[in-house]
Amino acid sequence: MYELHVVSEDQFGAAAVDLLRDLAAGACLGLPTGHTPLPVYAELRRLAAAGLLVPGRWRVVMLDDYYGGGEPSFHTWLGKEVITPLAIADDRYLRIPTLPGGFANIAAACDDFESRLRVWGGCDWQLLGLGANGHIGFNEPGSARDSRTRLVTLTAATARANAEYWPQQQPPQLAVTQGIGTILEARRIALLVRGADKAAILAAALQGPITPAVPASFLQLAPALVVVADTAAAARLASL
Ligand code: PGA
Numbered sequence: 001m002y003e004l005h006v007v008s009e010d011q012f013g014a015a016a017v018d019l020l021r022d023l024a025a026g027a028c029l030g031l032p033t034g035h036t037p038l039p040v041y042a043e044l045r046r047l048a049a050a051g052l053l054v055p056g057r058w059r060v061v062m063l064d065d066y067y068g069g070g071e072p073s074f075h076t077w078l079g080k081e082v083i084t085p086l087a088i089a090d091d092r093y094l095r096i097p098t099l100p101g102g103f104a105n106i107a108a109a110c111d112d113f114e115s116r117l118r119v120w121g122g123c124d125w126q127l128l129g130l131g132a133n134g135h136i137g138f139n140e141p142g143s144a145r146d147s148r149t150r151l152v153t154l155t156a157a158t159a160r161a162n163a164e165y166w167p168q169q170q171p172p173q174l175a176v177t178q179g180i181g182t183i184l185e186a187r188r189i190a191l192l193v194r195g196a197d198k199a200a201i202l203a204a205a206l207q208g209p210i211t212p213a214v215p216a217s218f219l220q221l222a223p224a225l226v227v228v229a230d231t232a233a234a235a236r237l238a239s240l
Pocket residue numbers: 033034035036037129130131132135136137
């Protein structure tokens with residue numbers, strides 16, 4: 001089951017941020033990148049600038065990033081949109097590893113990410129976008145229900161879609177993502193969906209069979225799922 005909020009495009013950011021208002025200091029928030037959460041981050045910045053919200057007290061966990069440690073990176077993107085403007089301190093920000101760093105390999109660095117997330121007590125809220133192919137994070141079709149944070153190869157469609165965000169550069173084909181099993185451990189998940197081009201995949205994810213072919217369909221198993229969709233994205237949902 002899920003709770004559905006259908007909102008107009010101009011109410012999208014406020015509706016998503018409303019979910020976060022009860023987050024205590026020290027609460028842990030998982031954040032995605034992409035076009036979809038832009039109004040949410042703009043609203044967070046607006047409220048923080050007006051002194052109506054103090055997100056600097058939250059802890060933030062990345063959802064995914066490109067592999068390789070170069071640019072473009074979601075780390076830089078999130079830094080500009082959220083981490084710097086909301087004054088999230090370094091020790092309150094858990095990055096997805098993009099290189100082995102001090103570890104034997106990227107798999108060991110991913111295990112370290114998972115351990116740190118466990119030490120933090122997991123995410124209180126994980127915000128997610130929805131890929132046109134049904135991915136969540138970079139869990140592409142075929143990803144398993146119990147997958148953990150790991151190195152993945154992007155589908156050609158995802159690499160093409162992401163290339164639009166950085167027209168000057170060629171995004172990498174490899175990425176590191178929280179697994180579906182990792183994501184499902186968040187105490188609450190907010191799936192954010194905007195635009196008519198996501199209407200069919202949103203209906204498949206929420207009301208179709210639970211299948212690795214549509215990774216977002218595993219969200220039907222989430223302990224607490226809230227969907228914030230604009231009217232265009234919600235258009236294909238059968239009424240419950
Ligand atoms: P978008 O991406 O928000 O840019 O549409 C969502 C995603 O691919 O997860």
